[in-house]
Amino acid sequence: MRQSLPRVPKDRIAVVIGAKGATSRAIRKAAGCKEFNIDSDSGDIDVIWGDAGSYDPVKAMKLPDVVKAIGRGMAPDAAIRLLDDDHFFELVDLRDFVGKRSNQQRRVRARIIGREGKIRKLIENLTQTQISIYNSTVVLVGEEHGLYAARHAIEMLAGGSEHGSVLSYLERDRKRARIEDRSLDAFEEREDNRKESSGFDNLVPGLAEISQERRNRRMRASQVDPEDDDAVTAMMDLADDESIQWGEE
Secondary structure (H helix, E strand, O other): OEEEEOOOOHHHHHHHHOHHHHHHHHHHHHHOOOEEEEOOOOOOEEEEOOOOOOOOHHHHHHHHHHHHHHHOOOOHHHHHHHHOOOOEEEEEEOHHHHOOOHHHHHHHHHHHHOHHHHHHHHHHHHHOEEEEEEOOEEEEEEOHHHHHHHHHHHHHHHOOOOHHHHHHHHHHHHHHHHHHHHHHHHHHHHHHHHHHOOOHHHHOOOHHHHHHHHHHHHHHHHOOOOOOHHHHHHHHOOOOOOOOOOOOO
16 A cells, blocks of 8 residues: 655755665654655655555554654654654644744744743653744644643743743643542552452351352342242242241340
């Protein structure tokens, strides 16, 4: 099967190819395709896959995002991680916030990057994502939750929010995620303890089976048809460990 991928900007063609074709070979190997062909003049890319079942269809769906991320300034190693099941791709177009005015785009890019790249690095560290800024676009790669928080932070900055407000949002989001993770871990631990707990039934050999049999008899008794004489007689039969005590009130 032949698949066409997004065209790469001319100034990023060499990055996709890599030194002596190293990057294109790494992409082909990670994706599992038979051929990864890039036109070094136009930037057009097409991929040839094997027969159905010989490759991962999820990677085939994600491969265009890998090429798009590299074409938009992302380092190849970070972009190839998109082929992992838990990594995803987001693209924010700054033109949606400031239009086509190049001076406004530069202003927003500077706000996202920060002095000496400090703001971008803080966002990456707080969300565990990779961020690349290329012309009017911001590309983000990471796991689902962190990716959502990072995208929201970029959109806040592009919309005019102060750096302090954005970083406070990311700090709160990270604390909330930690609390949720701890709650989930505690719940799973309680479930495991419940399964592994050795109650009184387990201390006496055979007691658990007897208790279960009594529960089963009560269940059967509750389902007996009173018009069925044989079923009523069977229900009334006492087990070896059961007896009736008669007495006056």
